[in-house]
Amino acid sequence: MPELPDVEIARRRLERILRGAKITRAQSGDRRVLRPQSPATFARALAGRTVRAVERRGKWLRVRLDDGTRLFSHLGMTGWWVELDRAGEHRRSERARILVTRRGKPAGAVYLDSRRFGRLIVAPEDIAEWRELGPDPLADGIDVGRLAGALARSRRAIKDALMDQSLLAGIGNILATEGLWHARIDPRSPSAALSRADVAKVARGLEAALREELEVRESAEDEWRDDFAVYGRAGQPCRRCGTIISRTVIGGRTTAFCKGCQVLRSKI
DNA sequence: CGGCATGTTGCGCA
DNA sequence: TTGCGCAACATGCC
Numbered sequence: 001m002p003e004l005p006d007v008e009i010a011r012r013r014l015e016r017i018l019r020g021a022k023i024t025r026a027q028s029g030d031r032r033v034l035r036p037q038s039p040a041t042f043a044r045a046l047a048g049r050t051v052r053a054v055e056r057r058g059k060w061l062r063v064r065l066d067d068g069t070r071l072f073s074h075l076g077m078t079g080w081w082v083e084l085d086r087a088g089e090h091r092r093s094e095r096a097r098i099l100v101t102r103r104g105k106p107a108g109a110v111y112l113d114s115r116r117f118g119r120l121i122v123a124p125e126d127i128a129e130w131r132e133l134g135p136d137p138l139a140d141g142i143d144v145g146r147l148a149g150a151l152a153r154s155r156r157a158i159k160d161a162l163m164d165q166s167l168l169a170g171i172g173n174i175l176a177t178e179g180l181w182h183a184r185i186d187p188r189s190p191s192a193a194l195s196r197a198d199v200a201k202v203a204r205g206l207e208a209a210l211r212e213e214l215e216v217r218e219s220a221e222d223e224w225r226d227d228f229a230v231y232g233r234a235g236q237p238c239r240r241c242g243t244i245i246s247r248t249v250i251g252g253r254t255t256a257f258c259k260g261c262q263v264l265r266s267k268i
Numbered sequence: 269c270g271g272c273a274t275g276t277t278g279c280g281c282a
Numbered sequence: 283t284t285g286c287g288c289a290a291c292a293t294g295c296c
Contacts, residue, residue, distance in 0.1 A: 002275080032291085156284095224274085251287090270296105271295105272294105278290085281287090
């Protein structure tokens with residue numbers, strides 16, 4: 001499911017279920033998702049604690065508890081949080097659950113993850129993965145000057161750079177692909193070949209893709225979207241100029257782009 | 269059956 | 283030091 005907008009939807013849901021609630025029990029028997037912690041450590045750290053806040057930075061979630069403990073959640077490729085139903089039913093691909101009492105009533109959050117690339121980490125302070133994240137485009141906005149400065153020093157393809165979580169936190173394969181289409185810039189362009197005006201276009205393109213995706217997810221929280229502007233549309237006509245969408249691989253990831261209206265920058 | 273997938277990490281190599 | 287390509291992780295869908 002997850003790129004930044006999806007994780008934001010998950011954050012709001014977890015906040016609604018958990019904030020201010022007292023954890024009665026937390027359980028997970030999945031050593032892959034808990035790596036490298038044990039199920040017992042997970043359960044012991046959370047039981048009896050009250051949830052103070054549910055925060056997000058990029059694709060990471062941070063649940064803060066009353067004793068300072070933090071629970072970090074990364075959704076990997078297929079992770080998702082849902083509310084526990086009244087019967088407390090076990091769901092397909094369930095990997096963990098957090099049971100709480102809120103205003104005297106029982107409730108809970110269930111973590112689903114078929115491929116188990118996601119992670120749940122309990123720690124007394126912020127983990128390196130969180131500390132090393134760059135600015136969050138939704139919460140902090142995109143600082144064009146700072147981004148341009150970082151890109152000017154690199155020859156890597158602009159699309160690969162945009163997915164670097166220390167540069168901007170939360171941009172994945174879909175948002176990078178969509179954002180560059182909005183910006184009309186060829187994803188293969190070396191970062192350093194982009195002018196300051198190009199970088200401003202990229203920032204606006206990413207923001208447009210971000211807003212659009214968030215809106216779609218808000219209206220259908222648990223549905224996977226598949227009608228993007230270019231992502232997944234190789235071989236089909238560009239919605240802007242009609243040229244057949246091309247496919248290539250950048251940084252090991254499938255990339256769709258339009259040779260008709262996304263211009264390759266090459267002068268460094 | 270093969271191919272592909274929204275993410276991340278680690279390794280070998282230039 | 284930088285960066286790239288690639289494999290691995292584990293499962294489901296077409």
